Amino acid sequence: MAASGSTIGEVDEIPGPVKETFCQPCLNKDQQTVADTFCSNCNEFQCYDCSNEHNVYAILKNHTFMSVKEANATNTLLEIKTLCLCNQHQKLFEFFCEDEKKLCCRTCAIAYHKKCHSVVEIEKIVGNMTSSDSGLGQKLAEAREDAEGIARHICSSKDQVAQDIKEMQVKIRQMREEVMRMFDDLEDFVVRRAETFQRETLENMTMKQTQIEKHLADVTSYLETIKSFFKKGTPLQKYIAEQKMESKVNAFCRNIKDKCQNLEKVNISFHFDETLKLPPLPVTENVPGKLLLKSYRQEDVYSINMTMKLTPVSAIILKKTGDDIDEPLYSGIDFLPDGRLVAVDNTNKKCLVYNEKLEKVGTYQLSYNPLSVAVVSEEELAISSGSRYKIKFLHVSECNEISSSRTCKVKTKYYSICLKDDGQFVVGTYDDPRPVRIVSLDGKEQDFSVNFRNKTYPIGTSASIYIKSSDKVVITDTDDDAVYIYDMKTNTRVVVKDDQIQQPRGVAVGPSDTILVCSCETNSIVQISPSGQILSSYKMNMKYPYKVCVSRDKSFLIVTNNCAGNKEMQKFKISI
Incomplete structure (x- = not known):
């Protein structure tokens, strides 16, 4: 912690080893020699022997030298000055937008933050600060x-x-x-x-x-x-x-x-039992044992480091508006790469866009009841439509204008949808014995080569998500109060059942590839490790959490619910 009365801008010194500076000419010769001085003209740290070359050649004799400590301090000051400039306008940061938590130069404040409610001069913030400790030193030390x-x-x-x-x-x-x-x-x-x-x-x-x-x-x-x-x-x-x-x-x-x-014939011999008899094969073809070569994540050791914390950021009430037929039901939500949120309203046949403050900034009327949504790229998203046997693609511009892009016809009823890779979706089915399938962006359908449970889910009783890094598919089962984790590489399954998981609904991939599940009956979000270990459970300030999604950088989480007369959407900050 910084001492009381320290000047603004000071940061606690982080304990640890001192960074050594090496001679650049020696490094070029694959040698590590600690530098003794810095030549401003050569712009190089040099050791004693290399710096003596300046005394040999007349052209080098007028070069200016300084100590390594002075040079490092000078470089640090330059870095600090550069850090205080806006990358876009190369002007000094003068303001801080408390609404969007962003530093602004004067041009940024005028151009991009006119509608923000709280844009404060940095000098006023600094003047009101009583301590210089921002906690960064402690975070870096940790x-x-x-x-x-x-x-x-x-x-x-x-x-x-x-x-x-x-x-x-x-x-x-x-x-x-x-x-x-x-x-x-x-x-x-x-x-x-x-x-x-x-x-x-x-x-x-x-x-x-x-x-x-x-x-x-x-x-x-x-x-x-x-x-x-x-x-x-x-x-x-x-x-x-x-x-x-x-x-x-x-x-x-x-x-x-x-x-x-009565003559007897005498014979003496010995024969190995078949269990001891080895065939005449080389050991490469007949290994009398099992060699296990395995690399794995020790999740039981590091699970405590994957446990996340949720801090409420904002929340809105989802009410019926003038052109709505009924109360909204957000059956699908997902983040765009820039932090905006897209949602599909099943009851009112709409696709909506929200900004980072959960302000509605775009609406598109659909001709069918959408079920789920998956963001495909920076400006494209895909919507599943179930019994309509199609996947609809929409374009969302930077100005929040939504337009129809194209439609792919399919032969299966799909409920949940998420992106598998650049060319394929992982889709959860309903009224079909294949609970999860793969669909390409042009509508080509295929099955996974794994043994899923032989169960057909009615609509709304299951949701699925894909974990790309570990090639796993997660399926929630509302009727069985269970979460199933399928490993595509090993064709194995982990069943997660616990009193904390009651009528699981929506599912998303959180920090460190953990699994976040809406537990409807316990009004909570349950965090599960990729191996099936329950890490934590977060009680929601809402009834019947229904859908959940996480931003691309794993820093924010959105939850919607399905409670008649009390529909909400809440945003949380994620921290580890």
């Missing part, structure tokens, strides 16, 4: 603190990315080591089981081998006996021997046949 916070966050994020990569590598190495240990344990278990099986099987095989070797010896003995009998014995002896040995030979043969039929 802004710099925020900027430094952003810089710290970016540095932290960069460090975090590098740390995440390192941790990912460590995790993969740890997993590889764990897998290798698992396979070592698997090998040990399988080999031990196989060796036990081998030992038991070999013992059984050895026993069978011993038995068969005994049988081979018996066979050899029987063959030799039979051979001897048939060679040396008499027929009587041969017959007797054959009869005695037949039973033994038959038993022996049956035993051998049984053993042949």
Whole structure:
């Protein structure tokens, strides 16, 4: 804060690092050297070495030097003098228009502010001031603190990315080591089981081998006996021997046949389960894991900085005039780039223009009941007409003259309308299973490639808006007391339901791409983050807020209502 008794025009010094001034010739050589002096003839800050060149060349010896501090002070004074001049007329600002909050030179005051009620001489304002503190120093200090916070966050994020990569590598190495240990344990278990099986099987095989070797010896003995009998014995002896040995030979043969039929085949093998079996593909084609690369806004961290404040500026009562059929109902409102407001009156079939003071300055009679309006350019706007199956374009001049421009025929009933880009609208439907569609400026219609809710809205029960920077569509649902946020990039949906949102109507995009919704039953404007977090709720001094719009620079907000016998339009200043 400035000290009491300080002179007018002084501003508190903003704490922080002192800005260094660098030598211009060194900068031209991609070197950063702190400047020691300023040459008025060269119009350059120079270091000690560069300024010594003036002693070498005779043509430079008569140049005038001053200190860096003096030069910076001189430049500051020139900037202050330039700041006090009107850009259009190059004359000193002498007046301040309190109605339009603008500085005026004498020519501006005469040419542009004749109708204003309060144009005051700046000297009188300055004379009545008791303190020089405008709060700018504090605002700049806060802004710099925020900027430094952003810089710290970016540095932290960069460090975090590098740390995440390192941790990912460590995790993969740890997993590889764990897998290798698992396979070592698997090998040990399988080999031990196989060796036990081998030992038991070999013992059984050895026993069978011993038995068969005994049988081979018996066979050899029987063959030799039979051979001897048939060679040396008499027929009587041969017959007797054959009869005695037949039973033994038959038993022996049956035993051998049984053993042949019961022979076992031994096989040892190991097969991986399908869950462990990897196909013979390179890792680029078969990644055994999921790599997540994602950049996102930490809205939960910064949501407090997106919370806005509304300060009432002006308000008017919307009454039936001489040529009106009924009470006006403003079903659509939007800002022109220069700050004027356009509105469409559904009941009286009108398009109207208001200046920054909410004074009606232009009217155009329509032949149909308009539903919504969207400003297309500096002097063109588009109006949806629902069951008339057309979008009407009007031209609004700087002098507030409104004229018909052209008409595009469409095949769908459109209620809300807003600009998507230079060549397309995002339009909300009614009595149609496609709640939101895209329409080009020449009337070509197409659908979004996302999965919207399969619901058909009656007229007036839903409104939509498009957030260009994040490619999101927002839809209000009066019957369900809900707001739906659809992400066109990811084909995902966020449903916002809260006691603060009751019969949501109009919707607009506010500061930092936040979503502003008219909550009809709670008589408030609810602010929602792009991710669906409710940031705040503002109680309106009106019943049943119906439509809302925000100026292009996000500095002003207009709200209209739908309360029989008490229709209003209010203007607010937005601050963060």
